[in-house]
Amino acid sequence: MFNKPTLLFLGACLGLLIFSHFFMELVFPKLLRLFHKPSTRKGKQSMNKFSQALKWGVFLAIYPLIGFFLPPPPSLNITQERVFIVLSIILFTWIIIELSNVLRYIFLEKYTFDKEDNLRERRLVTQVAFIRKIFIIAVVVIAFASILMNFDSARRIGTGLLTSAGIMGIIIGFAAQKSIANLLAGFQIAFTQPIRIDDVVVVEGEWGKIEEINLTYVVVQIWDQRRLVLPINYFIEKPFQNWTRTTAAIWGTVFLYVDPTVNVCELKVQLKEILDATPLWDKKVQVLQVTDWTEKTIELRCLMSAKDSPTAFDLRCLVREKLLEFLQKNHPETLPKTRVLLEKETTEIKN
Known part of the structure; x- marks a missing residue:
């Protein structure tokens, strides 16, 4: 059973905890509106997480003041104990990490992706x-080292390890050379930027968008919602296609294989009518050419431009459908066919 001083102290701590949460719940949103009001869903989520960390931060910051008014029982006085210091370091690390997330969205909310040329935004x-x-990695490492420094046994172990740090460094370097290579590749990608978030790429024969760029791997969202996960140094060591490297605009092609008797000029006019009638075309490129001729068919290449690769894909499908419909309706005889020539043999009957 707890005695009266212990119960009073625990009650004071509980009251302080409720006060810190209630205070931050009322005050934090008002203070927030004075400095920044998030406009995106992720920005609001980052603010909520930051406020949760601050609620516990206020409690831990005010906790030592209780001792001036209500001295804690010796068995519960953890202000000078290692557990209090460790909890303080963990909480401070949590606040810094959440603050960095808030600052990230405050910075990024100045830029919008809702425009055709968002190259600068994706780079940032x-x-x-x-x-x-x-x-975050640096903050966590520093916090972990600070926690260890509060224990004498960890200090002694650290002092002993200093004598073999060179050998251990070589061993770790060989064991983690791939991870280190991926980390260095991440630095290179972040600043030279062969790929960026939301870039359209073709890797391993798959078309998709860069969804995540992490420290050691990249996630590509394939067009059918699958995810292709690749080591980050893949984009340094192997060739791949980046369709939005300098601009989102792209050209699309449609190939037609028709009979050599087709009227090419009429198809050029029809292509222009199809493109003029659709908002998918950006009105920059429009070409129809004969690119090949075999003994059975001729190859026609239709070239058109669009503002981005998804729009170009839809435009290509539309042009195929409309040109096929036009040929089926107006010139079915020009569709590919196989010719068979029959010759009648005549024989003379000799009397």
Whole structure:
């Protein structure tokens, strides 16, 4: 059973915990509106997580003040104990990490993806995301080292390890050379940027968009919602196609195989009518050419431009459908066919 001083102290701690949460619930949103009001869903989520960390931060910051008014029982006085210091380091690390997330969205909300040429925005998102990941790793490592320094046994172990740090470094370097290579590749990608968030790429024969760029791997969202996960150094060591490297605009092609008797000029006029009638075409490129001729068919290449690769794909499908419909309706005889020539043999009957 707890005695009266212990119960009073525990009650004071519980009251302080409720006060810190209630205070932050009322005050934090008002203070927030003075400085920044998030406009995106992710920005609001980051603010909510930051406020949760601050609620516990306020409680832990005010906790030592209780001792001035209500001295804690010796068995519960953890202010000077290692557990209090460790909890403080963990909480402070949590606050810093959530603050970095808030600052990221405050910075990125100045830029919008809702425009055709969002190359600058995608570049900034890629760099900020990678820098934040490196920052979090550094903060966690420093926090972990600070926790260990509060224990005498860990200090002694650390002093002993210093004598063999060179050998251990070589061993770790050989064992983790692939991970280190991926990390260095991540730095290179973040600043030279052969790929960026939301880039359209073709890798391993798959078309998709860059969804995530992490420290050691990249996630590509395939067109059918599958995810292709690749080591980050793949984009340094192997060739791949980036359809939005400098601009989102792209050209699309449609190949037709028709009979040599087709009227090419009429198809050129029809292609122009199809493109003029659709908002998918950006009115920059429109070409129809004979690119090959075999003994059975001729190859026609239709070239058209669009604002981005998804739009170009839809435009190509539309042009195929409309041109096929036009040929089926108006010139079915020009569709590919196989010719068979029959010759009648005559024989003379000799009397």
